[in-house]
Amino acid sequence: MLAVRAYQRALTKRPLITQMCSAGILAGSGDVIAQLAVEKRKLKNYDLIRTGRFFVLGSCYVAPVLFRWFRILERIPGNPKVAPLVRLAVDQIAFAPCLLSGFLINLRILEGNSPKESFDHWKKEFKGYMLASWKVWPMVQLVNFYLVPLQYRILVVQTVALFWNTYIAYRTQKPPDEYYEPY
Template sequence: MFRLWKWYQNCLTFHPVKTQVISSAILWGTGDIAAQYVTHSAAKTHLQTSQDAEKEFKINWKRVGITSMFGFGFVGPVGHMWYEGLDRFIRLRLQLRPKSAKFVGAKLAMDGLIFGPLDLIVFFSYMGFANGKDASEVKEDLKRDVFPAFMLTGTVWPIIQVANFRYVPVRYQLLYVNLFCLLDSAFLSWFEQQNDAPWKQWFTSFNPFNEK
């Protein structure tokens, strides 16, 4: 494990963006496999016929590839630039002392209000188009999914990011986030597969951006 960590550090030193991109792709793909398994297991408990209940779990590799490409094409490169740029902006432009409460609070606010919603919008848009939906269908997916996902992830990510911004060096912050993204990608993939679940509609009823 120590050798693996040293190897990762070496890759991050000499190939930072490439390392972040590849690790993001692997973790997001793994998260999607977990989401597929959770969805399959949950569905089995609601199946009526024994024949359906005995269906084996089969990985949808196309979906895994699509989700991995989101990590590869967006989370890896954009996340790398975001955390590096966010740290420089707050240190140099806002001139806040690193690790201070104001420093962490400013990072937390900007990450939650800028990168968080952007990440969700890009994810659901990309997944929609990648699965063959047209623009109007993707728009409906965004109206249905973004607000509930933002509310649910917003209860967890601030806690994770406080520790990240307070204790983790900037060069490792995306790795830290990506480790939790293993769970986040599983959650978002599972969330996206729920379509028009009743609990989504309940959240959507509180969405202030819904058209009346």
């Protein structure tokens, strides 16, 4: 309970920094799980730089963007029973493709690809990732928008993203001809 209280105090005093740290740790942890549990790498073959890329993307890209985005969505007026559905539609139709695109392109750039090469990767992999995303995130966001207070929404998203990041970390390491999964 002491850790929960400390986290709540940090959220109150420095919400963005706290959420950036949480998101970075959870995104990096997704890659750790991907490498050690899914890919079954030994520690001698562990790619710490890859985990660092996920940490950086979670903390410096995803968290700040979501921090602002959730506040924008909260301004959508309406009946408390209907407004979360409108938020969900706007989030999944307008925002999710942009967030995912930025994540994938930035990941490839952090891997050392040029912007053009990163965009070429994106063209090959985006559709599969977006379809997978829509199998996970609409239900998470529905619960988030109906039940979770604004200051905890990024934590909810990043906790679920632990599993999503494990999937992304694993899939993005596949050769280009394996990008597509049957959906």
